[in-house]
Amino acid sequence: MSKYLRIPGMVDPHVHLRDLEWAHKATFASETAAALAGGYWAILDMPNTPPSTIDHAALELKLDTIQHQAVCDWGLYFGASQGGNQAEYAGVFSQVCGLKIYCNATTGTLLVEDQALREAHFAAWPVGKPIAVHAEGDTVAEILELVRKFHKPTHFCHISTAYEIYLLRLAKEEGLPVTVGVTPHHLYLDEDDARAMGSLGLMKPLLKTKADQQALWQAISDEVVDVIESDHAPHALIEKYSANPPYGVPGLETTLPLMALAVADERLSVERLVDLVAINPQRIFGLTPPPDTYTLVDLHETYVIDNANMRTLCGWSPFDGIKVHGRVMEVWVRGQYVFDGENVLVEAGFGQNVAATSEISQ
């Protein structure tokens, strides 16, 4: 028996890799390396970085750029536009991992607030790949109406309040095809931290109350939460410290150690950890890890998160100074040794598009 935990094919289904017009914040090369350091086999990139991934041309540009840079496997979301881009769906479907609908305002220009337009997007998205939604508060109830109407598998991203958990718990009891993601920052930080951290604690959804946080942990125990997703959203420190700081915090390198800390604190079982970071996101997004694709983690090693050790190009973490458990020792993809705990061992372009083989059962 190895003294290390073996996790099959870790997936983070919610990252913002930047590059393209925002390459000053982060690049596909830098952030896929950060993903390997975080233990991930595959990561799914959001469509809100300019140029927004809302048409064929923008998708082709992103595909062309990422495929030469990526060191881990990856998928790209297509974005629903406020202009109504449903005519694009058939042409892009085979190349993307799902549809993202921004139903509340955040970084970038994507926002679909009109319920009739949201409904048109839900109706048009083909069967076989999930819809992911950014929905907060009462918007969750509005989206649940569409899930009830169309029965299309829908992933609720970065759920952050007791009220949203309440709505989604009922939706699951009703049998609706919904899944729930929660971020480590909403599990470990609250509104008091937000005040102390200033703009470094600013993200969407905002940090919430201790009671909300408690409801998230409870929902993890109750299996209302399916996935821990980082919402990795790198911004340069100079931007975060500016007069008009952008929303978002990085997280790819700190998610696994923070959840391993929860195991050490007996808030989470090892089996549940593996479900939350690997098995469930694989199932929800229809991803089958290739043979010999796994991560070895030393659950017992402890260390302090340090901005100086971050690989993300933004070079900081909202968890700087926090003592965690669990060090990524080895990452293997397709039988190849890709990360040895310190170094990325594969060339740019090793990473493949997981959308080529992804499919979910409805």
Ligand code: DOR
């Ligand atoms: O804090 C956030 N940052 N939330 C989002 O939904 C988007 C993200 C970003 O792209 O910076």
Ligand code: ZN
């Ligand atoms: Zn996000």
